[in-house]
Amino acid sequence: xxxxxxxxxxxxxxxxxNAGPFWxxxxxxxxxxxxYTTVADEDFINEQVVAGLYGVDPAxxxxxxxxxxxxVKISFPRPVAQGSVRDRDIHAGQHHVPLxxxxxx
Amino acid sequence: MPSGMLGAGFPPETVxxxxxxxxxxxxxxxxxxxxGPYYLGSGTAKTSxxxxxxxLRLLLRAAAGAGIPLIVGSCGTSxxxxxxxxxxxxxxxxxxxxNLTLRVARIYSEQTAAVLKERLGEGRVHPxxxxxxxxxxxxxxxxxxxxxxxxxxIAAALAAGADVVLAGRATDxxxxxxxxxxxxxxxxxxxxxxxxxxxxxxxxxxPRAGGVLAxxxxxxxxxxxxxxxxxxxxxxxxAHMLYETVNPFEMREPAGTLVVxxxxxxxxxxxxxxxxxxxxxxxDQYTVKLEGARVTGYETMSFTAIRDPHILARIEEWxxxxxxxxxxxVSQTLGLDPSGYAVDIRPYGYNAVLGxxxxxxxxxxxxxxxxxxxxxxxxxxxxxxKIANPLMLHLPTSDMDYLPSLAFATSPAExxxxxxxxxxxxxxxxxxxxTALFRIEIEGAPR
Numbered sequence: 001x002x003x004x005x006x007x008x009x010x011x012x013x014x015x016x017x018n019a020g021p022f023w024x025x026x027x028x029x030x031x032x033x034x035x036y037t038t039v040a041d042e043d044f045i046n047e048q049v050v051a052g053l054y055g056v057d058p059a060x061x062x063x064x065x066x067x068x069x070x071x072v073k074i075s076f077p078r079p080v081a082q083g084s085v086r087d088r089d090i091h092a093g094q095h096h097v098p099l100x101x102x103x104x105x
Numbered sequence: 106m107p108s109g110m111l112g113a114g115f116p117p118e119t120v121x122x123x124x125x126x127x128x129x130x131x132x133x134x135x136x137x138x139x140x141g142p143y144y145l146g147s148g149t150a151k152t153s154x155x156x157x158x159x160x161l162r163l164l165l166r167a168a169a170g171a172g173i174p175l176i177v178g179s180c181g182t183s184x185x186x187x188x189x190x191x192x193x194x195x196x197x198x199x200x201x202x203x204n205l206t207l208r209v210a211r212i213y214s215e216q217t218a219a220v221l222k223e224r225l226g227e228g229r230v231h232p233x234x235x236x237x238x239x240x241x242x243x244x245x246x247x248x249x250x251x252x253x254x255x256x257x258x259i260a261a262a263l264a265a266g267a268d269v270v271l272a273g274r275a276t277d278x279x280x281x282x283x284x285x286x287x288x289x290x291x292x293x294x295x296x297x298x299x300x301x302x303x304x305x306x307x308x309x310x311x312p313r314a315g316g317v318l319a320x321x322x323x324x325x326x327x328x329x330x331x332x333x334x335x336x337x338x339x340x341x342x343x344a345h346m347l348y349e350t351v352n353p354f355e356m357r358e359p360a361g362t363l364v365v366x367x368x369x370x371x372x373x374x375x376x377x378x379x380x381x382x383x384x385x386x387x388x389d390q391y392t393v394k395l396e397g398a399r400v401t402g403y404e405t406m407s408f409t410a411i412r413d414p415h416i417l418a419r420i421e422e423w424x425x426x427x428x429x430x431x432x433x434x435v436s437q438t439l440g441l442d443p444s445g446y447a448v449d450i451r452p453y454g455y456n457a458v459l460g461x462x463x464x465x466x467x468x469x470x471x472x473x474x475x476x477x478x479x480x481x482x483x484x485x486x487x488x489x490x491k492i493a494n495p496l497m498l499h500l501p502t503s504d505m506d507y508l509p510s511l512a513f514a515t516s517p518a519e520x521x522x523x524x525x526x527x528x529x530x531x532x533x534x535x536x537x538x539x540t541a542l543f544r545i546e547i548e549g550a551p552r
């Protein structure tokens with residue numbers, strides 16, 4: 001039985017990184033305009049969905065949709081201070097994984 | 106821009122190529138906050154002296170040979186005064202060994218809590234999101250505070266005759282923008298070009314191939330890789346505005362905001378890209394961003410590993426039990442309440458990296474357990490980690506009627522990590538003069 005592909009499987013790249021010590025940012029680089037249209041749909045990815053994935057306040061989530069690059073970019077304040085005793089991802093470089101696990105409709 | 110960071114290395118022939126293409130200045134970034142608060146907090150560098158010296162030797166020779174300036178920003182990773190002096194010492198040694206006569210400027214960017222408290226009292230310090238208003242006590246707690254300079258102090262050093270500028274903390278872009286702005290190039294294309302090249306080859310199709318050359322004119326700029334085998338594409342160049350930025354369309358500099366909403370990226374051929382339409386909107390108030398770090402405590406780390414499937418099937422229960430039993434033992438032996446220290450238990454191989462937001466589930470095959478203890482002093486942190494030692498070796502799950510022996514990775518299991526730091530400032534200070542918070546020292550033989 002085949003299941004539908006995840007964003008991580010569909011995308012050219014899904015990545016995350018610090019944007020300074022107090023923010024994390026992530027990007028979905030889609031391969032085609034068609035896939036971009038799917039992921040840019042506000043019913044699929046929106047502030048509430050991101051807040052649910054990352055346990056953050058939806059009011060702090062910023063989403064940028066960039067059709068020229070087939071990119072959806074998401075930024076929100078880092079829930080854990082960089083380098084603190086509770087920070088387990090100093091560069092926030094592995095935080096794209098919950099986003100990449102989403103399955104588009 | 107020979108590479109994304111001084112000390113990261115680059116092929117020497119890429120610098121030769123940049124000179125052959127007519128580069129007017131060599132600019133390289135020496136730091137970043139990206140590796141965490143330790144480097145600012147301790148005033149030490151992330152890079153090794155040998156790696157920095159290797160890159161600097163090639164760049165100093167190139168700059169001297171071509172008669173063009175070399176600019177290094179955010180010296181010593183965090184741009185503290187100690188970082189500037191550390192790079193300056195390396196430069197001095199190389200100049201002597203290579204018999205080069207270059208005039209070196211050092212620009213110091215470290216700030217004192219006393220001066221900043223005056224500015225705070227005058228209402229001239231403002232928070233950036235997500236931070237709130239600054240408390241004066243926060244300034245006192247910082248071990249180091251730096252201001253991020255714009256291009257002006259660097260341009261001032263060049264105008265005063267410096268051949269080599271070693272800057273303390275500077276915006277990544279100011280390092281590249283200083284010389285073109287000083288020569289009267291338009292700010293929109295200059296700041297945009299500087300942002301695109303700040304990470305060297307990151308804006309090319311082969312980020313490991315070395316740096317890039319940006320050529321700025323009245324209407325835009327052209328960007329090309331220094332390695333003839335690498336290429337810039339409209340996508341690789343445009344996508345760099347996404348990298349490590351919150352907002353990919355607007356970027357604040359001390360003097361104003363770079364706006365790239367209307368930028369047009371055009372391929373000139375299969376490896377060069379031209380960009381037009383970038384704007385720079387001058388702000389009403391010139392602001393300098395502050396960075397500060399403070400000690401949060403002292404840390405001791407312990408590491409064990411679990412392979413027993415019985416415990417692995419109940420790993421969350423095991424971690425919770427460890428917290429509970431350890432807190433009880435620390436209370437019995439040290440009389441310490443859990444509010445007086447912090448323990449993080451990280452089950453690597455299960456969900457240590459993402460914790461509760463991890464989308465995967467199911468028992469792991471093996472788990473490395475890192476215990477990180479943070480306490481007000483090193484002795485207490487280590488005492489807590491040592492109290493945890495028999496538990497890291499023998500803690501069973503609640504349904505086991507025997508003591509397992511788990512796999513310590515080293516003996517002793519504990520490692521003292523020293524002081525731990527956190528970034529505390531994300532604020533800007535209003536200044537009347539762009540150079541006001543920075544101190545320029547120039548020495549060496551005048552040309």
